[in-house]
Amino acid sequence: MSASDNKRAVTVGIFVILGIAILVVGILVLGGQQKRFTKNIQVTATFDDVAGLKVGNNVWFSGVKIGTVRTLRFIGNSQVEVGMNIEEKSAHFIRKDAKATISSEGFIGNKLVMLVGGTTRFPTVEDGDKLQTEAALSADQIMETLQENNVNLLKVTTDFTTLMNRIKQGKGTVGAILMDSVLADNVRATVANLQRTSNNAAQVSGSLNQYAAKLNNKGSLANELVTDTIIMARLRTSANSLQQASSTAVSMANNLEQTSEKVSRKIDNPNSPLGVLISDEATARNLKGTLRNLESSTQKLDENMEALQHNFLLRGFFKKRAKEEAKEQEKNRTRPATQTAVQQNVDTTGVQK
Template sequence: MQVTDNRKQITVGVFILLGLVIFVLGVFTLGSQRKAFVKSFTVNAVFSDIQGLKAGNNVWFSGVKIGTIKKIQFYGISQVQVFMNIEEDAHKYIHKNASASISSDGLIGNKIVVISGGSPKFPFVEDGDQLQVANTLSTDDIMKTFQVNNKNLVDVTSDFKVLAKNLVEGKGTAGALLADEKIANNFKAIVENLKTTTESANRMAAEMNTFTKTLNTKGGLADKLMTDTAVFAKLQQSVNELQKTAASASAMTENLNKATAKFNQTDNAVGLLINDQQTADRIKGIMKNLETSSQKLDENMEALQHNFLLRGFFKKKAKAEAAAAAPQK
């Protein structure tokens, strides 16, 4: 009977001991998860909306858990102050200009606080410092943005539906192009003409390029004109001579103009002959009289040759002229 009681006591003691071991292990396990036994310091941040953040949620830095939310309390009129326990090991990475923002642990996970390190130009944070807050879009803001985008998408879809209907019915320029075969053919012809024009322009550009290369050929006229000073000097001299010739021709033309201008005037012999009909008639009469006198003189000379007094004289003269004209032997 006594042995049985001792066994019961031993059994109860063993269960109590196991329970204590399990309890202690649980305490240390939870404490290690929440890092309750790690040396830490406290910082805080004031948010306008903590989006469901709770005490005990994690604090992250560069994707690494460095602490937990210690306490949450109201601050001012409508803000919330969040106190965070941060591991001492992370102290050397967080500067006074670091910022805190609220995010999610995964797509639909618990809310967390994310801390950015700040600039190395600033000193490290100290226990009790307040971090500045970086504003981020909340889930509600994202949903509102989605709603606006959905509404815009519905509007665009409606407009596209109307546009497609007009295109099918042949309304508007685009609809006419799709529905009217004649307009489509005309548009196609315009495109073909534009293509031909473009090809011609390309050919012209290629020919121009070839021509310019020819101008740059060593020893050519254009090359000599641009590079040989002697050829350029001769060309310039020729141009000067041409200018002088042109000036002389201009002077001669001016003199001819002055001379022909006098033909229309009556203060000179030529102009009087050309413009005065009475003078012209007198000169004609004089010329006619001279012609008549010449004929009469010829008749008188012929009569003198047949006169018996002068006949011997004219015969001697004719013989002398014949002798002079005869070839000498």
């Protein structure tokens, strides 16, 4: 065999070995994707519509591929039973109350079976279990829903266009506000008034904060009025006293009013003594005559007393009485001087001497 033949044989052998290696790697990769070389359990689920699901499509749980579709077969009344290979290591996370639904890889991707739900109250799935199913929206149903949404959106857009045209024409309250310049000026004035009111409210709030800060200053009158219970008790007592004084004044005013009414009635009554004294002229003249007679009688009495004092029979009596009155006056003059001296002595020494 020549060297060229040997070289050709080696090249062919290398290509054959590479081909075999690629074949083995492909088998391993495809087997790994199809879960052919892992330990699986088989579960089933029955659907009314599989929406184009094929054998070999993936089975997902919580977004993770855990198996593949093994078989598809019709049962009953146009229902399809889907057999699935589930990894045994992933089956520990799937509960018997989990549900299977048909989904897709993206909006137009391959169909797949998705397992959802499941609670810890139920045990994990086992080989041969049958899972419950949940109907999913098909692409046609989704497109129908989108079509309805498009029709509704078109109606909303049309209504909005009509509303904007009415607003531009100045119709309605909003159109009047936007198109009427006088109303717009009134709105601006109202907004300005609201702004001023807000500023005034802010100033009032600041004043209240300052007053509250003064209330917290110990020793101030406001703080004492708020916190000192003694002052509050005295203020209550003073208020009660003022209330009592006010009640007394009201009572006195009522009594005076009643007395005034009684006096007025007596004055108006010509038969009463007060009415006679005030309104009867004859009685007034008699009273004046009586007073004149009393005055003249008093003068005559003084004259008679003076005549008695000069009478020799009573002269001794009047002289004796005059001496006694002089002595009494002398005692009254000396008594204040003695009391003043005693008081001065007590103030100087602290003991009466």
